[in-house]
Amino acid sequence: MVLLDVREITKTFGGLVAVNDMSLTVEPGSITALIGPNGAGKTTLFNCITGLLRPDTGSVTLDGTDLSRLDVHERARSGLGRTFQRLEVFTGMTVFENCLVAAEAAHPGKVFRDIGRLRHRPDRRVVETVTSMLGLVGVDHLGDTLAGELSTGTLRQVELARALCTDPRVLLLDEPASGLDHDETVAFEEVLREIAGSGIGILLVEHDVELVLRVADWIHVMDFGESVMDGPPGVVRGDPRVQAVYLGVDEEHVLDDVVRVP
Amino acid sequence: MNRGGLLRGAGLAGSILVIAFFAVRDADGSLNVQLLTDLFIASIARGGIFALAGLGLVITYKATGVFNFAYGAIGALVTFVLWQLHTSWGWSLWFAAPLALLVFAPGLGVALERVVFRPLEQRGAGVAEQLVATVGIYVVTVGVAIGIWTAETKLQAPRLFPDDPVAWTTPISSRGEPIVLRFSANQIGIIALAILLSAALGYLFTRTSLGTRIRAVVDRRELAELSAIDANKVSAFAWGMGAGLAGITGVLLAPLSFGVDAVRLPLVIIETFAVAVLARLTSLPRAIGGGVFLGFISSFADAFSFADVTNFLGMSESASENIARLLDPVIPSIAVIVLLAALMFSRVSGQIGRDDEGPGIVGRAIVAGRASPGLSRGMKLTVAGLLLALPVALDAGSFGHAHRMVGLAIVLLSIVAVTGFSGHITLGQAGFAGLGGMLTARIHAGEFFGLPELPVIPAMLLAALLCVPVGFAAAWPALRRRGLFLGLTTLAIGLVLQRFVFENFYFNSATRMSAEKPAGLEGDVVFYYFGLAILGLAIFVTNNLRQGQLGRILAAIRDSETATRSIGIGLRNPKLFIFSVSAFMAGIGGSLMTQGAEAFSSESYVAFLSLLWFAAVYVAGITSIYGALLAAALLTVFQVFVDVRGLTFLIIGLAAILLGQLPGGIVGLVQRIAFGRWVPAGLREAWQEGSMPVEDVAEPGTDLVPSAFASDVLAEAADAERPLVPARRGGDG
């Protein structure tokens, strides 16, 4: 059963083809990874899926619903959660509030009536959701800390918790392990598995290839905007095309191209 | 050029042609070729000035990385200096002009770089903070100009080139008379200067090594230093050059403005921002093209009247007259219309757009303010007590000021709501306030589009409601932009309101319209408490914009619009909501101000005041309700006790430049000192100059971050290569 169905996405900027005819699927409870060198078009593809960019062609379907005409926030409401390569936390709010505003987004209610209200107590169920997500990710002890005071690694976790609070069906994670040191990466893998275990489909862009090989169920390899190949980790690792492009077996030839030894 | 560009070009050319078509036709409908020729020549000359003005602003931006809001004010100041040297003291132009333009102006620029922008740079100030600094400089410069040359003087503008007419009779004839090409040596001089400077500047930037270095410093200053470029020297040169260009622009434009005075002249120059915006702020060729466009459209518009159109359409005399009376006053302000249109429809590249994401000027204020708890109950009660007890300390003559202060406080609260709480820069609140005041007076007097006379309070409510659609006009561009460009847009809206509505005889039969207080509330003390009650309500509403789900949504929008959308919150409704509320509040506040003054006078709501009020709130603490109250008190006290008007501007402007760099303004400062609270490690910028009392910074392990990982967190925060809060321009790779 396919949860997220991305078909034949093409996106050009002026003369540059950033993404060319990319397709992939994400199943519930699975971890799909997207790897490839810098400039391969991975973040652009993400932006097309979440609606920050309009692709030239192609479609995005979430559990049968066509997302192509929907705006970013509407796609998010449909169940598409996301983290960012360059952090986009709410620096003026505490960690707890960062997640609270996300959890509340699912119940917009009569928000603008707040302007006349005397008391502003957040809904108890919402608070429970936030608390449990913060605990899952492992930042519950920082709940009252202002996000602007925390380090990059911690904030990546906060972004993850915040995305989880929107009750997503599919999570798009853009380089979530970037900048994490060894211990943090190990902890992160565990969290990923737990999230997938709860039935959420994960689409992951990462540079840490070892991490991806350990944790993904299915891997797509991109280069120059196109799919090079895709398959389970064992197959991907052994595929000569992938090795040539990304894992670097053919060292000598590539070196000649890049640095000519005088 | 792509299709979009062609369409735009066609649109621009088309608008000129339409206006020209009506402008050069005589009453009998025939084409007046002589007039066409005259206008054509005037267009080119004017186009030269506007091109130069826009070029100067674009180059200043490219060379310093700062959009110099005070460009017009600097130009005005240099013009005054030249006037003083040449017209007043009689020095020869050959001596006075180089002194003013090549010594004073660049010197001023270098001083500004040293005193204002270098420290800002060292603190890692973002684009929005630089904007506020330039607003502060604007205000200070006007203050200085008024102080030295007084606000009322209409000076004869000094001219750089003699006005000798030159006439050349052509062999072509029309209507039995030969066509004469009439122009003045002044116009030739301007065109020549414009061409020369454009060429020189273009060459400097793209082909010389100095130009490369300037661009490198703007792009990434630290890296330039690492590459052994002395960024400080380069910046000083760039600012000197920018101020010099501003000076030339001011001197050239002064003869064209309504009257040379310290408040109006800078704003005339602001209209040339239109050119810079058309040029997308970075393109030199487009600046020239935009300047020429503006030259053409403003020159032909001078000969244009809407009556020409109505006559052409065959409408009756009286209808023509009415329409002309209504719409013609907009013609001299056509540059503002162009600016507004350019802002609404422009696509702006790169740098400026970047400040529209992220927390900007209020980000650090928030981080600082949140580190300490809200002012305790005691403080709140004290402030409330002071406000309630104020009438006791006032004599009969001072109540007018107190009434005005209360109304002003409500207007300033609207600024806190929009800028402090949701991060959108608004520089047009004086327009909404004036609109509220004017409409209240007119509706109450039964002079509003056939409505019957209404009592004051319903009139006030209706007037504030009518401000809301105008607020939408500001909200719409806010959907896409919220930093500098939104600031410019709101300023332009304020300008349009000032020139087109407040000063338009169609709307105001006299320059001063009398206004009444509500029936039964005319007593000084009673009216004061009436105003205070409304202020209390306004505080309650504003406070609610910070609480609860609504407050969080606004704060999220302030901090990251992208993330806000990604968690499922649409931007449109909250933005429209906040601008509506703010326009309504400003309308109420303005209405109270007008009632308190018992008259509506357009002078009290000029566009410049928006800048002054914004700067005052920023100084007092733009993220805090107390900031609005304090700013209102400060402004009123200055007006009462500091009788020299220029001095008010000077003090507020200076404060904006210097004090404003403290996160949270005065209120934030008080919070920190009074409560001796911990300052987050990431705020090193605030403390670097050492002028602040140094407080104990918590060592790792204090209770603020109650965890075993506290030391990690602190060390990481300090070690972060890219601190999160300041939005550095130039980006990282």
Added chain:
Amino acid sequence: MSASLELRGVAGGYAKVQVLRDLSFEVPGGSVVALLGPNGVGKTSTLRAITGQLDLTRGQILLDGRRIDGLSTSRIARAGVVHIPEGRGIFPGLSVADNLQAMARAARTDDPDRRIREALELFPRLEERRTQRAGTLSGGEQQMLAMSRAFLADAQVLLLDEISMGLAPLIAEDLFTAIAELKALGHTILLVEQFLTHALRVADLCYVMGRGTITFRGDPGEVAQGAAVAGYLGG
């Protein structure tokens, strides 16, 4: 081209937060030294201290025996300290050619154009993109452009901050080969790295930092053995 660098008892930080405490180590002339440690430990701050971007509260920094602490950044750069910062040390708004022009400023030769030509020969991909805006280059190309400053500037000491961060392993390989090249030319290099494996390939000497000071010193082999126990290092 092969000056020595020494830090003695350096302490400093931001605001009142001490990031560096009693930091002392040497980088002998002509050697490649790696500075290792997990996130947040002060590695980048160390480099910033050397280039004058971080104020010291104590201690000295010596370039070939002469003190450079307290000097302005551009003067230190002119003295031959070339710092290639984390996050691509390039000017994104300038073209590749203009980037090289701006960077060549620090070169102490009479013929910057010749040096630019030499640098382009080393990185032919950049030659193809001479007029392209540097911000539109791929990550690897940007890093190559950043590295060319090392060749342009006739560096006495090279400071490289996590140059392979965020790049595909293949490109990282290329960059470290370029470093080996620079080493062969005799440059003094101080390398900041999070991942041990990269540093192992080129370093003569490794220091491990912890909480603002040096906690371990040794050659790569010794460090690799200690790694599993210390748990400091990833990769």
